[in-house]
Amino acid sequence: MLLLIPGPVQTRPEVRAAMAVDIAPWDRDFAPEYIAIREKLRDLAGGVAGRHVCLPLQGAGHFITEAALRTFVPAGTAPAPGRLLIPMNGAYADRMARLAREAGREVVLLPAPDTRGVAPEAVAAALAADPAITHVGVVYSETGSGIVNDVPAIGAVVRAAGRRMIVDAVSAFGALPFDLSAQPEVDAVVFTSNKCIEGLPGLGFAICPVERVAASRGNAQSWSFDLADVYDTAQRAGWGSFRFTPPVQALHAFGVALDIFLAEGGQPARLARYRENCRILYEGARALGLEPYLAWEHQGPIIALFHQPRVPGFELQRFVEALKRRGVLISNFHNTEAPTMRIGCIGHVGPDEMRFALNALRGALEEMGVRRRDAA
Structure with a gap:
């Protein structure tokens, strides 16, 4: 997972x-x-x-x-x-x-x-x-x-x-x-x-x-x-x-x-990896039709939030379970007033894992009947 x-x-x-x-x-x-x-x-x-x-x-x-x-x-x-x-x-x-x-x-x-x-x-x-x-x-x-x-x-x-x-x-x-x-x-x-x-x-x-x-x-x-x-x-x-x-x-x-x-290079190396993780996620999720919560100039490298698709019947917990079936686990709650989805960019993960996550996101959205033009 x-x-x-x-x-x-x-x-x-x-x-x-x-x-x-x-x-x-x-x-x-x-x-x-x-x-x-x-x-x-x-x-x-x-x-x-x-x-x-x-x-x-x-x-x-x-x-x-x-x-x-x-x-x-x-x-x-x-x-x-x-x-x-x-x-x-x-x-x-x-x-x-x-x-x-x-x-x-x-x-x-x-x-x-x-x-x-x-x-x-x-x-x-x-x-x-x-x-x-x-x-x-x-x-x-x-x-x-x-x-x-x-x-x-x-x-x-x-x-x-x-x-x-x-x-x-x-x-x-x-x-x-x-x-x-x-x-x-x-x-x-x-x-x-x-x-x-x-x-x-x-x-x-x-x-x-x-x-x-x-x-x-x-x-x-x-x-x-x-x-x-x-x-x-x-x-x-x-x-x-x-x-x-x-x-x-x-x-x-x-x-x-x-x-x-x-040994990996300390803080500068870790920041560089996390920033790249976040960039891949941010751009890839936008390509799937998800709307980021933050403008890129205000986006930190630790976690990215996206607005939940504005379609009838979308439920965050169901989406989380659909992602889990595809091998990815994200938070099943949000802290913002607007309904959002939280996806972390930190941990022992890199570009390959972020691309794997994007494929899982695509599959979960399709399973729930969310088309690209519906997501934003």
């Missing part, structure tokens, strides 16, 4: 095989492997040894995002309460806002369409209008629609305004460029094991400046979601130590995926 969703992604056989081992996470023989993963990820994020740290956490992307919000944005009861501005141009911005609110953080929404990246000028204006805003939370790659927000440009206006930033790079890290050393306004860039590094689910990571972590002790109001506590544990027990039992097999497999990622 060809898996074309924005995560978990299609993985290599070597990565899946790495799960088939029994490991004691506290074993001293495993500690060097864990330390090496943390250091490689710090370096990939543009971090510097001694100045930046990799802080892992068990769970999904929502877990590591909530941990960053809790750790770095002080609650309203703090001596200096935080206030978080979130550009609202996608489903995962909505989720960040909910995570922050339910953690008791004050949220300011910056409305924006989900068909293009938010304008840095709009962020700058919002910061100028509200001096109480301490942080900006931004989703780098919005898989709800496929757009990419310009994190370096947004970071520049945040830095100029003397504020801080948290970057949800869950579906961006490893493909889209990021340099923490060039963005000192960032408190945390967060991501997971099962997206562009092409590992398996189970782990989130935050790369953070040491001084910001140390200054954030006591903010989290949660033991499980306290990144400062993750840091303190590493300081006390060593960088190969865990606070709680981790998904250690997934971590071991992630190390294999990370080494493959580096």
Whole structure:
């Protein structure tokens, strides 16, 4: 089965095989492997040894995002309460806002369409209008629609305004460029094991400046979601130590995926492959009569959305099942107000797999009686 969703992604056989081992996470023989993963990820994020740290956490992307919000944005009861501005141009911005609110953080929404990246000028204006805003939370790659927000440009206006930033790079890290050393306004860039590094689910990571972590002790109001506590544990027990039992097999497999990622050429090579995947899909789906949700100039390389065919009787779940019978699995839901279909471009896939998917799309559309002129 060809898996074309924005995560978990299609993985290599070597990565899946790495799960088939029994490991004691506290074993001293495993500690060097864990330390090496943390250091490689710090370096990939543009971090510097001694100045930046990799802080892992068990769970999904929502877990590591909530941990960053809790750790770095002080609650309203703090001596200096935080206030978080979130550009609202996608489903995962909505989720960040909910995570922050339910953690008791004050949220300011910056409305924006989900068909293009938010304008840095709009962020700058919002910061100028509200001096109480301490942080900006931004989703780098919005898989709800496929757009990419310009994190370096947004970071520049945040830095100029003397504020801080948290970057949800869950579906961006490893493909889209990021340099923490060039963005000192960032408190945390967060991501997971099962997206562009092409590992398996189970782990989130935050790369953070040491001084910001140390200054954030006591903010989290949660033991499980306290990144400062993750840091303190590493300081006390060593960088190969865990606070709680981790998904250690997934971590071991992630190390294999990370080494493959580096051997393939790292972020530039992965971005080039994903961009080509997306181009083939975008152009091929248009040739089948499907209407893209985004204009090409706003289309990110991670996932492409297409409007569902406007014909009587078309049902997304039936379409998904028709594709599955042809060996391709896509998402059976959408996050946009308009009915769309979501097709991922990431994972251990290339041009041949994308062309195979297009043939499956053609067959599924024909099975459902959707003619080319009906699709758009």
